[in-house]
Amino acid sequence: MPIKMANIRVLSEQTVKHCLQQQIQACFDACAEAYRYYGREQSVLSEPSSLYLQLPASRPKKCRLKGAHFADAGVAGFRLASPGSYFTWVVDSESGQPRGIVAENWLHRRRTAVTGALTLSWLRPRLQSVALIGAGKIGFECAISLGHAYPEATILLGCRDVEKGKAFITQLPIALAERMQVHDIETAVKAAEAVLTITKADRAFVRGEWLQPNAVALSMGGVPEFDFETWNRSQHFILDDLGYALKQGDLHHWVRSNGLTIDQIEAKLTGLIGEVALRPDDYCSACQGLTLAVIQGMAVCDVAMAGLALAVAESEGLGQVVDLDGC
Amino acid sequence: MPIKMANIRVLSEQTVKHCLQQQIQACFDACAEAYRYYGREQSVLSEPSSLYLQLPASRPKKCRLKGAHFADAGVAGFRLASPGSYFTWVVDSESGQPRGIVAENWLHRRRTAVTGALTLSWLRPRLQSVALIGAGKIGFECAISLGHAYPEATILLGCRDVEKGKAFITQLPIALAERMQVHDIETAVKAAEAVLTITKADRAFVRGEWLQPNAVALSMGGVPEFDFETWNRSQHFILDDLGYALKQGDLHHWVRSNGLTIDQIEAKLTGLIGEVALRPDDYCSACQGLTLAVIQGMAVCDVAMAGLALAVAESEGLGQVVDLDGC
Incomplete structure (x- = not known):
């Protein structure tokens, strides 16, 4: 079934791990491509590179956002980080249309390890x-x-x-x-x-x-x-x-x-x-x-990894697809 | 059915309009509350107030993000704006946990009009x-x-x-x-x-x-x-x-x-x-x-309006609920 632009795919922690835990070479390839893209483009991050929102909770918490684009894989996105709750909002790098939401707790650790x-x-x-x-x-x-x-x-x-x-x-x-x-x-x-x-x-x-x-x-x-x-x-x-x-x-x-x-x-x-x-x-x-x-x-590597997770999930029919025009 | 913290509710343009188009006094009340909250708290916006990401598309496009909190209604969030595609990512103002995604094309116009x-x-x-x-x-x-x-x-x-x-x-x-x-x-x-x-x-x-x-x-x-x-x-x-x-x-x-x-x-x-x-x-x-x-x-009024749309949708059982642990 073809995915319309107006659909987003939402991936839980479990699904992200299922898609990429054993695909370590694919993770290396995605981060290496993202770094080469950074080498060529130089300007790949949001301006400024991050912003934060201090939540007025009884125990104050900070939400932090970072954005980047990685047009080689057709994706861009924003990492939306609340304490204990990390997701990347992935958009199409050409149209800006939303593509998916990817749980980032484990994926961010994998990304960090791979880049090292x-x-x-x-x-x-x-x-x-x-x-x-x-x-x-x-x-x-x-x-x-x-x-x-x-x-x-x-x-x-x-x-x-x-x-x-x-x-x-x-x-x-x-x-x-x-x-x-x-x-x-x-x-x-x-x-x-x-x-x-x-x-x-x-x-x-x-x-x-x-x-x-x-x-x-x-x-x-x-x-x-x-x-x-x-x-x-x-x-x-x-x-x-x-x-x-x-x-x-x-x-x-x-x-x-x-x-x-x-x-x-x-x-x-x-x-x-x-x-x-x-x-x-x-x-x-x-x-x-x-x-x-x-x-x-x-963030360019986060976006690359989130794009990879979405591509694998799509090919395996995993995650939950939400029709943004029909929900 | 009680909503777990790990669920988010996704509202399309059509559902947002259905929930709020006739509820104009509720929109006035939400924005008035948000402004009073701003008056009391003073610091309600993200730091810096916005961030942008220039997409390297054939016709360059800018994504822009703004964040705010509105603890009086228990919500905080970020407006994720790509050209032609506007959504607010709503989180709980106490825990930072995601609560929903709200289509913003019409809602942002309504918000602007109401504040004026x-x-x-x-x-x-x-x-x-x-x-x-x-x-x-x-x-x-x-x-x-x-x-x-x-x-x-x-x-x-x-x-x-x-x-x-x-x-x-x-x-x-x-x-x-x-x-x-x-x-x-x-x-x-x-x-x-x-x-x-x-x-x-x-x-x-x-x-x-x-x-x-x-x-x-x-x-x-x-x-x-x-x-x-x-x-x-x-x-x-x-x-x-x-x-x-x-x-x-x-x-x-x-x-x-x-x-x-x-x-x-x-x-x-x-x-x-x-x-x-x-x-x-x-x-x-x-x-x-x-x-x-x-x-x-x-953005504090955007967050207030998105929180109102989510509350109305929840009470009417509208929108698509996604279990972030099970997708």
Whole structure:
């Protein structure tokens, strides 16, 4: 049955997971395409990149919205985030007509994990060891994505609480769990060729001096994770979006607490992730030596993933179709 | 059947109209409550008040989003506007959980008309004559709302093309059409105790010198409508939201073309519409003499109207309910 423009498809958390949980390569492809689109178009986000609405609830809550377009897949959209309730409103990038509503709790975690693993795979395609610090829900997806990007590598889970780390690993698929190790953070960082952090820490927990001379430090959390020595030691620097990075995460904290300036950031910037996506071999060659990457996620990848979920759901006849002219 | 939090209700254009077209007093009440809420809370809009996304279509299109909360009715939301496709995403103002999606093409016109008529009814509760300039789709709703707010008054439709004005009137309910007159703009303005403009003009078409000494000049369009003499002559000035008024409409044009300054605007400001809503009798007494009102619409009224449509639809079992956990 052909879908009219006036129909939208609504996908629950469960349906999104059903459509994409096993389709990890399709998720990598969608995010890689979205980053290449960003590299070519440069302006892909809403203006400003986000807005928020403070709800006057008894426990105040913030709704946040971000928009982006991804015309290569014919979609654009807005991520509508209330605490505990995340959806993307997907529209046609040509007509602006609504196409669907996609539940985003899990999909956003998958997106975050995939963009981290993609970044590493472009900068260091042949890692033998990678440290993952972050054993929460996004960390779980990061383990899956790193396992997919590096099918032979050892994944070193760096934990403050080693027992919790061991429990985390038992939740993962066994073939992946078998090539994971649990260590304290310092041991994991020192042993790894790359370090991915995705935590809710309240202060930096990776010392720059621990990093191997050719390591990649990949900072993904919206909190302080690497210390300022990491910035000072880094010879190369990859970033997704400066505006967002100045609002939260390591760059934000270095500016606020360590006197880092925009000029210094721009002087060290080797390339934006969109440029890396277009010419990964060039950036892989250029980024010999300690390389810092701050990748916190862009709405263009959310929109790409939501578009992918809608396409898979449509082909499988999943989700609920609502006729916007007839409801 | 009780509605779970995880359900949303989706209302088409047709259903929204079915629910509210005849419920004009309920629309007045909802917007009046929303303005009083604005008067009390002051901060009711998203920060910033709007965000846009330029779609990279062959004919470039802009999506625009605005957010607001209206906790008195338990709702908050975002207006998602693509060209030709307008919806409000309604969430619970306490939990942030989605509540519904409401088609906004007609509802936004109704909201605009009601806010204009409300403003006049607070400033001049006993008008005998009011000029309406604007014979488009919003103008149609303005005629309905003015007819409701002033059941005895004569409505003078001011038109560049009197024949088109006569055709416009034939579309209105006969009891209303019978107390409307069609004139050229100058004649209508000179004869009326208040003048409401809602047009797509490309230059100002009302001369301040035409206005009666005690008239209200109510500028609602996002374009130039009243000339700068109107500003100069006005003794009192009522506004909804300064940020938006500086972006489009008469205030924007006077700043850009006539050297009007923010200081001058703030010096003449008698009150914001939220304050007028809380104490209409005080403002009615204070605003003797020529009074200018710039009312272009606030998202808090859109959210109030969308919440009203959802409440009516729920009580009548209309719209399509989607279980966000089970789709």
